[in-house]
Amino acid sequence: MGNLRSVAKGFEAIGCEVCVSSRPQDLEQAERIVLPGDGAFATGIENLHRLGLIEPLRHHVIHEGKPFLGICLGMQLLARKSWEQGEWMGLGWIDAEVKPLDVRVQGLRVPHMGWNEVAPTASSVLLRDLPSRGFYFVHGYHVVCSNEAVVKGTCAYGVSIAAVVEVRNIFSTQFHPEKSQRAGMQLLRNFVNHQAEYAEDPNHPHLAAEKFGAR
Amino acid sequence: MLKTRIIPTLLLRNSVLVKSIRFQTYRPTGMPRQAARVYNAREVDEMVILDIEARLQARGPMLEVIADLAEECFMPLAVGGGIRTIEHIREVMKIGADKVVINTEAFERPLFISEAARMFGSQCVVVSIDAKRLGPARYEVYTHCGRRVTGTDPVTWAQRAETLGAGEILLTSIDSDGTMQGYDLELVRLVADAVKIPVIASGGAGRLSDFADAVWQGRASAVAAASIFQFTQVTPNSVKMAMRDAGIDVRL
Numbered sequence A: 001m002g003n004l005r006s007v008a009k010g011f012e013a014i015g016c017e018v019c020v021s022s023r024p025q026d027l028e029q030a031e032r033i034v035l036p037g038d039g040a041f042a043t044g045i046e047n048l049h050r051l052g053l054i055e056p057l058r059h060h061v062i063h064e065g066k067p068f069l070g071i072c073l074g075m076q077l078l079a080r081k082s083w084e085q086g087e088w089m090g091l092g093w094i095d096a097e098v099k100p101l102d103v104r105v106q107g108l109r110v111p112h113m114g115w116n117e118v119a120p121t122a123s124s125v126l127l128r129d130l131p132s133r134g135f136y137f138v139h140g141y142h143v144v145c146s147n148e149a150v151v152k153g154t155c156a157y158g159v160s161i162a163a164v165v166e167v168r169n170i171f172s173t174q175f176h177p178e179k180s181q182r183a184g185m186q187l188l189r190n191f192v193n194h195q196a197e198y199a200e201d202p203n204h205p206h207l208a209a210e211k212f213g214a215r
Numbered sequence B: 001m002l003k004t005r006i007i008p009t010l011l012l013r014n015s016v017l018v019k020s021i022r023f024q025t026y027r028p029t030g031m032p033r034q035a036a037r038v039y040n041a042r043e044v045d046e047m048v049i050l051d052i053e054a055r056l057q058a059r060g061p062m063l064e065v066i067a068d069l070a071e072e073c074f075m076p077l078a079v080g081g082g083i084r085t086i087e088h089i090r091e092v093m094k095i096g097a098d099k100v101v102i103n104t105e106a107f108e109r110p111l112f113i114s115e116a117a118r119m120f121g122s123q124c125v126v127v128s129i130d131a132k133r134l135g136p137a138r139y140e141v142y143t144h145c146g147r148r149v150t151g152t153d154p155v156t157w158a159q160r161a162e163t164l165g166a167g168e169i170l171l172t173s174i175d176s177d178g179t180m181q182g183y184d185l186e187l188v189r190l191v192a193d194a195v196k197i198p199v200i201a202s203g204g205a206g207r208l209s210d211f212a213d214a215v216w217q218g219r220a221s222a223v224a225a226a227s228i229f230q231f232t233q234v235t236p237n238s239v240k241m242a243m244r245d246a247g248i249d250v251r252l
Helices: A004-013 A041-050 A054-063 A181-193 A205-211 B032-041 B063-070 B086-094 B104-108 B111-120 B154-164 B185-194 B208-216 B227-231 B236-245
Strands: A033-035 A068-071 A096-100 A112-117 A134-139 A141-145 A151-157 A159-167 A170-173 B005-013 B016-021 B024-030 B047-051 B077-080 B099-102 B125-135 B138-143 B168-173 B199-202 B222-225
Touching: A004 A181, A004 B063, A033 A054, A041 A054, A112 A151, A134 A151, A134 A159, A134 A181, A141 A159, B005 B032, B005 B199, B005 B236, B016 B032, B016 B227, B024 B032, B032 B047, B032 B063, B047 B063, B063 B077, B063 B086, B077 B125, B086 B099, B086 B111, B099 B104, B099 B111, B104 B111, B104 B138, B111 B125, B111 B154, B125 B154, B125 B185, B138 B154, B154 B168, B154 B185, B168 B185, B185 B199, B185 B208, B208 B222, B208 B236, B222 B227
Parallel strands: A033 A068, A068 A170, B005 B047, B005 B222, B047 B077, B077 B099, B099 B125, B125 B168, B168 B199, B199 B222
Antiparallel strands: A096 A141, A112 A134, A151 A159, A159 A170, B005 B016, B016 B024, B125 B138
């Protein structure tokens, strides 16, 4: 789904070996996992189900602790629930809901499309050492987190949009780093260079997610 | 604050880039991949490539040319020309396009817009409208690379396209195309005021001040240009500096 070649090209440009795959077994060998995507939420989640990727992703990211990056729709799919054209269950890895970007009353156009500035928080891994703060956004829905502490970068567009969400080894961006030129490449580098150990622990977002009944 | 985008447009004709004047009189300007490399190095906000005669030649998009050019693009890329099916969209997205630009097929088969938006999301569906002036505040939509008159008013068509799921309108004035005499501000304003989705003004940019005019007077969300970047010393960056001086928020 979405523009896979662009994402692969972005990682190749910073020296990574990339395997573009929709097969669960390829996750075994991956050191890091990226879920890109744009398009409709329902199609995205249905594809993950149809390809049998939900449990393998959960295993590798939640239990094995492999660093994970969700981009755009790939970020939204991590939420518990989305209200895009109906009501859909997401992966539930972050305690959040995907809601329409309701800013038309303020005279703003939707989708939020183009370059906008991201204000980083000090603790963000992805937003370190950036040459500039402008990133490319294209979305009509946004992720509303219950716990604001996981939002590591925000973008003002009528409302404060969660532009970067980081929960342990789960990283995500609402914008497209692969389309954001030098700043985007630096963000991908930050993701790739980040080294940390994530053993299972009781505060794991997945366990927290189960408490509020996400699948 | 969302930045106003400055978008170089590449016109592809028989595998080479051309410049056009009023949708006629083509003149070759270079090769697609090289142009993409230059624009990427200049960190342009976005790029549009239109295979202008695909529809006239009754063929789909030139995938090899687009794939080759897309390798150089680390910025958003919109691809148009010959997009007639969901499969075409899938193919160009797969090789590096972020958006598709649909013109004739959208007009002839408006439900294609909805179908595309449902499959890929509105954000990747750009409906391109080519319009010619009939008189004061009166315009008419043309399809088939400006060859076929439709009798439809661009405002009505833009609103319909928005309702059907278009995420953006690329609005080109046929009269102004390639003339470098400025955007047709009345046309831009009429359409931009009539829809809630972003409108990209296209056709006519020739002076630095034209861009700010399209935003302040035309209320465009983004400005596209071709000739000015190919035949003058003006670069996307100098345009941005002029726009910034005119009080417009751009990415510098």
